[in-house]
Amino acid sequence: MTVARQDLLAKHRRELELERRLRHAERLATVGTLASGLAHEIGTPMGVIRGRAEHLLHSEPNPAKARRGLEIIVSQIDRVSRIVRMLLDYGRSRESHRAVCDLRQIIHHAMSLMETEAARRLIKVSAELGEKPLLAECDAGQLQQVFVNLEMNALDAMTPQGGTLWIRAESGVNGNSHELRIVFEDTGHGVSPLNAGRVFDPFFTTKETGVGTGMGLAVSQSIVRDHSGEITFESGPRGSMFVVAVPGVSGDELQAAQAKENHA
Numbered sequence: 001m002t003v004a005r006q007d008l009l010a011k012h013r014r015e016l017e018l019e020r021r022l023r024h025a026e027r028l029a030t031v032g033t034l035a036s037g038l039a040h041e042i043g044t045p046m047g048v049i050r051g052r053a054e055h056l057l058h059s060e061p062n063p064a065k066a067r068r069g070l071e072i073i074v075s076q077i078d079r080v081s082r083i084v085r086m087l088l089d090y091g092r093s094r095e096s097h098r099a100v101c102d103l104r105q106i107i108h109h110a111m112s113l114m115e116t117e118a119a120r121r122l123i124k125v126s127a128e129l130g131e132k133p134l135l136a137e138c139d140a141g142q143l144q145q146v147f148v149n150l151e152m153n154a155l156d157a158m159t160p161q162g163g164t165l166w167i168r169a170e171s172g173v174n175g176n177s178h179e180l181r182i183v184f185e186d187t188g189h190g191v192s193p194l195n196a197g198r199v200f201d202p203f204f205t206t207k208e209t210g211v212g213t214g215m216g217l218a219v220s221q222s223i224v225r226d227h228s229g230e231i232t233f234e235s236g237p238r239g240s241m242f243v244v245a246v247p248g249v250s251g252d253e254l255q256a257a258q259a260k261e262n263h264a
């Protein structure tokens with residue numbers, strides 16, 4: 001291997017590592033935004049746990065009531081654990097791993113992560129994803145980051161007035177390939193025509209100082225393109241619409257891949 005080729009490969013590895021760190025930093029910024037809302041979410045079950053524990057400490061022994069109280073305590077602890085685990089899982093650094101995934105599950109995970117924040121901002125999130133699996137070969141963690149970014153962007157556009165975010169799935173054909181499209185449409189203030197062409201530029205933002213990093217949409221575009229897809233944007237006075245399009249996996253393709261694995 002020539003010295004020039006070694007230098008080129010080393011440069012490529014450095015660029016990949018920088019890209020990975022940038023995506024992780026952007027995820028951590030989102031975790032920071034969600035933390036205050038989730039702290040309140042955790043406070044509610046913790047109050048229930050404390051109340052039930054104090055009742056058990058000071059009440060007369062009654063096995064049936066004690067058992068019921070302990071069951072409530074355990075269920076609330078499970079609720080807290082789920083919230084913390086969800087946040088930690090989203091924020092952790094991970095190596096890229098691709099597999100055939102159902103995009104509906106990834107979207108639902110993103111919605112669960114954002115549920116408290118949306119409610120806190122008086123924003124309704126409505127999803128129409130259909131009953132059939134939306135299969136794509138992807139890195140589930142990376143696409144979850146894209147969907148969280150787009151939902152967070154919509155929430156910011158509808159704060160403080162509130163509004164509605166619609167998330168819907170569409171399936172179609174792009175050339176000779178099966179394509180899946182996930183549409184995020186909000187009722188926010190929109191983006192002016194002067195800025196519409198810059199929404200995917202790194203560090204570009206129309207938000208107030210201290211709100212967001214200006215990297216969410218740029219990182220999302222990079223991730224979607226890594227998945228051989230594209231993300232597009234339209235905006236008007238009544239809101240904005242982002243469309244994430246990625247290659248889908250048909251049932252025949254999935255069966256062929258599974259058969260290949262079984263014979264490997």
